[in-house]
Amino acid sequence: xxxxxxxxxxxxxxxxxxxxxxxxxxxxxxxxxxxxxxxxxxxxxxxxxxxxxxxxxxxxxxxxxxxxxxxxxxxxxxxxxxxxxxxxxxxxxxxxxxxxxxxxxxxxxxxxxxxxxxxxxxxxxxxxxxxxxxxxxxxxxxxxxxxxxxxxxxxxxxxxxxxxxxxxxxxxxxxxxxxxxxxxxxxxxxxxxxxxxxxxxxxxxxxxxxxxxxxxxxxxxxxxxxxxxxxxxxxxxxxxxxxxxxxxxxxxxxxxxxxxxxxxxxxxxxxxxxxxxxxxxxxxxx
Amino acid sequence: xxxxxxxxxxxxxxxxxxxxxxxxxxxxxxxxxxxxxxxxxxxxxxxxxxxxxxxxxxxxxxxxxxxxxxxxxxxxxxxxxxxxxxxxxxxxxxxxxxxxxxxxxxxxxxxxxxxxxxxxxxxxxxxxxxxxxxxxxxxxxxxxxxxxxxxxxxxxxxxxxxxxxxxxxxxxxxxxxxxxxxxxxxxxxxxxxxxxxxxxxxxxxxxxxxxxxxxxxxxxxxxxxxxxxxxxxxxxxxxxxxxxxxxxxxxxxxxxxxxxxxxxxxxxxxxxxxxxxxxxxxxxxx
Numbered sequence: 001x002x003x004x005x006x007x008x009x010x011x012x013x014x015x016x017x018x019x020x021x022x023x024x025x026x027x028x029x030x031x032x033x034x035x036x037x038x039x040x041x042x043x044x045x046x047x048x049x050x051x052x053x054x055x056x057x058x059x060x061x062x063x064x065x066x067x068x069x070x071x072x073x074x075x076x077x078x079x080x081x082x083x084x085x086x087x088x089x090x091x092x093x094x095x096x097x098x099x100x101x102x103x104x105x106x107x108x109x110x111x112x113x114x115x116x117x118x119x120x121x122x123x124x125x126x127x128x129x130x131x132x133x134x135x136x137x138x139x140x141x142x143x144x145x146x147x148x149x150x151x152x153x154x155x156x157x158x159x160x161x162x163x164x165x166x167x168x169x170x171x172x173x174x175x176x177x178x179x180x181x182x183x184x185x186x187x188x189x190x191x192x193x194x195x196x197x198x199x200x201x202x203x204x205x206x207x208x209x210x211x212x213x214x215x216x217x218x219x220x221x222x223x224x225x226x227x228x229x230x231x232x233x234x235x236x237x238x239x240x241x242x243x244x245x246x247x248x249x250x251x252x253x254x255x256x257x258x259x260x261x262x263x264x265x266x267x268x269x270x271x272x273x274x275x276x277x278x279x280x281x282x283x284x285x286x
Numbered sequence: 287x288x289x290x291x292x293x294x295x296x297x298x299x300x301x302x303x304x305x306x307x308x309x310x311x312x313x314x315x316x317x318x319x320x321x322x323x324x325x326x327x328x329x330x331x332x333x334x335x336x337x338x339x340x341x342x343x344x345x346x347x348x349x350x351x352x353x354x355x356x357x358x359x360x361x362x363x364x365x366x367x368x369x370x371x372x373x374x375x376x377x378x379x380x381x382x383x384x385x386x387x388x389x390x391x392x393x394x395x396x397x398x399x400x401x402x403x404x405x406x407x408x409x410x411x412x413x414x415x416x417x418x419x420x421x422x423x424x425x426x427x428x429x430x431x432x433x434x435x436x437x438x439x440x441x442x443x444x445x446x447x448x449x450x451x452x453x454x455x456x457x458x459x460x461x462x463x464x465x466x467x468x469x470x471x472x473x474x475x476x477x478x479x480x481x482x483x484x485x486x487x488x489x490x491x492x493x494x495x496x497x498x499x500x501x502x503x504x505x506x507x508x509x510x511x512x513x514x515x516x517x518x519x520x521x522x523x524x525x526x527x528x529x530x531x532x533x534x535x536x537x538x539x540x541x542x543x544x545x546x547x548x549x550x551x552x553x554x555x556x557x558x559x560x561x562x563x564x565x566x567x568x569x570x571x572x
Contacts, residue, residue, distance in 0.1 A: 188492065188503075214411045220479045235546055239549070246546070248489050249486060250539065253539075256485050260525060
């Protein structure tokens with residue numbers, strides 16, 4: 001398909017996800033270059049054969065010869081970067097991203113973009129509790145979901161290109177959502193769960209409980225180790241959908257609390273049976 | 287120690303935990319007998335060499351010759367059983383339990399108990415998402431905590447006996463808490479986490495999200511598969527401590543929600559840094 005014409009790939013932002021993309025694509029035979037303001041990240045990636053070339057600043061020649069550009073930046077940085085540097089990109093280049101929120105990004109990018117370029121948003125739902133290119137590892141894609149997030153400005157060809165990118169990266173499941181569907185979904189399955197983990201960890205001074213924590217507490221707080229700069233930006237840029245999900249959860253938790261307070265055994269058991277039935281369904285889908 | 291004089295052990299309630307105790311103790315050379323109203327459980331345990339003898343009803347002869355009795359029953363059943371059957375127990379027998387709540391059990395049992403018997407409460411913090419003797423497995427004790435919960439009515443000898451039981455069962459960590467300390471702790475690390483998992487699973491019709499759940503959602507809802515009869519009883523019998531923990535969590539979650547609503551990036555990042563620091567401490571203890 002299109003891929004045979006897109007041999008040089010530029011990754012802008014060489015952290016955990018950018019580095020994992022680079023590893024997978026270079027192994028597949030693409031020429032992979034990267035831009036990151038962090039010189040250590042570029043040096044590490046060159047030393048370890050993760051990229052073919054790297055730059056700590058915008059390089060006109062390199063950008064002008066990249067057939068595809070993958071943005072692995074924080075949302076605000078991504079918007080600013082495209083505004084400032086899109087004039088340097090190769091005519092007809094394909095652009096995509098890895099950002100965890102979409103409505104606040106994709107419309108603004110597509111509105112300002114040169115007409116010969118196409119930006120097709122994607123969200124690789126993969127990650128680790130650690131960050132940085134030195135922790136990158138494309139095996140994190142193996143069991144993960146890859147979501148293509150097109151708008152009416154995208155071409156069929158662009159959508160296909162983006163789906164194929166997910167396929168060659170090795171994602172287990174590739175799907176499509178609108179930006180709004182994506183942000184609602186991610187507000188629930190990812191952002192709300194992180195809010196819960198944070199609140200559980202911060203709600204009381206619990207250090208003395210370390211001896212007694214079983215698997216339950218460890219499972220629920222694993223994701224309480226969080227990159228505060230990135231996640232605060234993701235939360236704020238998805239404010240309305242996330243607030244809706246938080247309020248839904250709050251209402252439900254409060255209801256469970258009131259059933260306990262009223263000693264409503266049947267009501268509690270009904271909630272438990274529903275949660276068991278639903279979680280059973282999720283296990284079957286796994 | 288005392289153990290050489292306690293060769294015959296009766297397990298009352300042959301489910302997942304009772305069965306796991308039986309497997310470990312029989313392998314260590316004890317004679318292990320069990321009482322369970324479920325004939326299938328007894329038959330399974332006999333067929334698989336988990337117990338030496340089993341009964342589906344109270345057996346005066348068997349109870350009269352047991353040196354130690356381990357109760358693996360629901361709290362209400364445990365209280366009733368001891369009230370009705372303690373006259374059958376061997377003089378000087380040691381009694382312990384595996385119940386997940388303590389204040390509501392231990393004082394009542396000790397108050398009604400024959401003066402020659404000693405009941406020393408214990409909580410093996412181990413389990414699986416499945417139940418029944420057919421799923422029993424004493425390897426679940428290996429990385430787990432075992433908590434001895436004495437009161438002023440217990441003797442030093444009784445406490446030592448109970449600690450040694452935890453040791454020979456293979457628990458990784460053995461400690462002591464008062465009933466009140468235990469119930470506060472368990473309200474936080476176990477019951478609150480189960481409430482959160484239930485509410486997350488029941489707060490919205492989320493079946494269509496099965497395709498998109500990443501590890502976060504799966505981690506937070508693993509324990510949403512729950513034995514509703516057992517857990518509703520445990521919640522209700524630990525009502526006050528659990529309500530306190532739920533309210534603490536509710537306040538904190540609400541605060542996080544308000545930081546987001548007010549777009550207080552610094553406030554959000556402070557919470558995230560605190561959760562990251564605390565969770566890092568837990569990881570170090572693991």
